[in-house]
Amino acid sequence: MLPNTGPSRPGPRQRGAGRRATNLPGASNRAGGGEQLQRQADYRNMAIALEEARLSLREGGIPIGAALCRREKLVGRGHNRRVQLGNPVLHGEMDCLQNAGRLGSYKGLTMYSTLMPCYMCAGTIVQFRIMRVVVGESASFAGGRDLMEAHGVEVVDLGMPECSQIMQSFIDANPVLWAEDIGEL
Numbered sequence: 001m002l003p004n005t006g007p008s009r010p011g012p013r014q015r016g017a018g019r020r021a022t023n024l025p026g027a028s029n030r031a032g033g034g035e036q037l038q039r040q041a042d043y044r045n046m047a048i049a050l051e052e053a054r055l056s057l058r059e060g061g062i063p064i065g066a067a068l069c070r071r072e073k074l075v076g077r078g079h080n081r082r083v084q085l086g087n088p089v090l091h092g093e094m095d096c097l098q099n100a101g102r103l104g105s106y107k108g109l110t111m112y113s114t115l116m117p118c119y120m121c122a123g124t125i126v127q128f129r130i131m132r133v134v135v136g137e138s139a140s141f142a143g144g145r146d147l148m149e150a151h152g153v154e155v156v157d158l159g160m161p162e163c164s165q166i167m168q169s170f171i172d173a174n175p176v177l178w179a180e181d182i183g184e185l
């Protein structure tokens with residue numbers, strides 16, 4: 001019966017699950033188990049988005065990747081292909097949604113993006129009611145966080161150095177290409 005690796009649920013007094021195994025210094029004992037599993041899933045899923053960003057860079061494109069997930073389950077993945085396909089709206093999140101195909105409902109899904117979504121992608125996220133967005137960083141670009149939050153979307157910024165590094169070195173080397181991406185040419 002109950003496998004330890006099941007979906008996270010904030011069960012208060014489970015014997016084996018979170019309490020003993022973690023070596024966290026007791027700070028988050030109450031909601032700790034569920035939150036920690038969520039955070040681990042967030043980093044795992046962000047690694048997929050980062051893989052997509054690197055793939056785009058190898059193709060000569062803008063290094064932004066995205067993944068759409070229902071907890072552990074990957075529903076779609078993609079990367080910015082504006083340069084590769086000459087398509088101005090094919091940002092990482094849009095490519096990811098396109099690759100996921102028609103899903104009907106987006107309930108319970110989280111959009112992962114290596115960079116804070118722009119207003120176009122934020123608008124699409126709001127339109128499809130994707131209520132949770134996790135980003136690798138927002139230091140390179142503030143994007144449409146305010147728009148998403150104004151519509152009740154939970155936005156989590158992991159502040160990952162890997163994500164800002166890949167973006168920063170791209171922007172430094174290709175300022176014009178980047179300015180075009182965010183409508184600041």
Ligand SMILES: [Zn+2]
Nearest residue numbers: 091117118121
């Ligand atoms: Zn975008």
